[in-house]
Amino acid sequence: MPSRPYVLAESNWKAVRDTPFEVAILPWGATEPHNYHLPYATDNYETGALAERAAEIAWKKGAKVIVLPTVPFGVNTGQIDLKLALNMNPSTQLALLTDIASAIAGQGIRKLLILNGHGGNDFRQMIRELQPRLDLFICTINWWTCVKSADYFDEPGDHAGEMETSLMMSLEPDLLRPLSEAGAGKARKFRIAGLRDGWAWAPRQWSKVTDDTGTGNPALSTPDKGEKFLNAVAEKIGGFLIDLSKADLDKMYESD
Numbered sequence: 665m666p667s668r669p670y671v672l673a674e675s676n677w678k679a680v681r682d683t684p685f686e687v688a689i690l691p692w693g694a695t696e697p698h699n700y701h702l703p704y705a706t707d708n709y710e711t712g713a714l715a716e717r718a719a720e721i722a723w724k725k726g727a728k729v730i731v732l733p734t735v736p737f738g739v740n741t742g743q744i745d746l747k748l749a750l751n752m753n754p755s756t757q758l759a760l761l762t763d764i765a766s767a768i769a770g771q772g773i774r775k776l777l778i779l780n781g782h783g784g785n786d787f788r789q790m791i792r793e794l795q796p797r798l799d800l801f802i803c804t805i806n807w808w809t810c811v812k813s814a815d816y817f818d819e820p821g822d823h824a825g826e827m828e829t830s831l832m833m834s835l836e837p838d839l840l841r842p843l844s845e846a847g848a849g850k851a852r853k854f855r856i857a858g859l860r861d862g863w864a865w866a867p868r869q870w871s872k873v874t875d876d877t878g879t880g881n882p883a884l885s886t887p888d889k890g891e892k893f894l895n896a897v898a899e900k901i902g903g904f905l906i907d908l909s910k911a912d913l914d915k916m917y918e919s920d
């Protein structure tokens with residue numbers, strides 16, 4: 665496969681030196697169990713692939729975007745008792761983000777998109793802290809919120825359910841175990857009504873919530889559903905990248 669000019673890992677110094685990149689995209693995933701049938705790096709495969717597809721769409725429309733390597737470590741404090749769930753604390757993530765963002769800010773890149781693919785990661789407060797210190801516009805997208813998953817799946821699920829399983833069937837079919845080996849992904853709810861209904865919040869202790877590490881039933885997953893959803897999300901993010909690339913940072917708000 666020839667190298668793609670919008671993927672840093674495939675690019676060389678001459679091409680990078682001569683391209684006036686406007687937007688860097690940092691995919692950020694996690695390494696954690698995903699029921700019995702999906703691999704530990706599921707979030708990284710999904711998020712990296714979406715970043716590349718979206719960047720390709722934007723690049724073909726002339727936007728100078730570059731996908732950075734995927735950060736494979738997410739916040740997994742709620743899964744810390746699950747074997748080889750590799751937690752990275754939010755404070756460590758902030759240190760890592762600070763270093764990456766500071767590096768590219770000094771290299772002429774003006775905008776950074778953090779593409780998040782793991783529910784335990786939350787970059788908003790980090791961006792609030794970091795933004796005033798850097799000459800770099802920083803924004804974030806949780807890719808699973810871009811389009812309505814209920815339009816694409818019978819029962820999208822939360823973790824390793826129909827959505828994630830369908831995406832992985834499309835992206836990395838050789839890494840999946842057959843659906844007959846998957847657990848049902850049954851999730852126990854909080855007893856307290858406010859927490860159950862979502863207007864009160866506390867992190868969930870995963871080992872008490874689910875027996876197979878999944879929260880979502882993968883039974884109705886298909887690669888076709890996955891591919892359609894991937895394309896819809898990539899189109900949406902690709903469009904955003906085009907807008908972001910063109911945007912004048914001194915004129916980010918509508919005029920009166």
Ligand SMILES: [Zn+2]
Nearest residue numbers: 706707824828
């Ligand atoms: Zn996942």
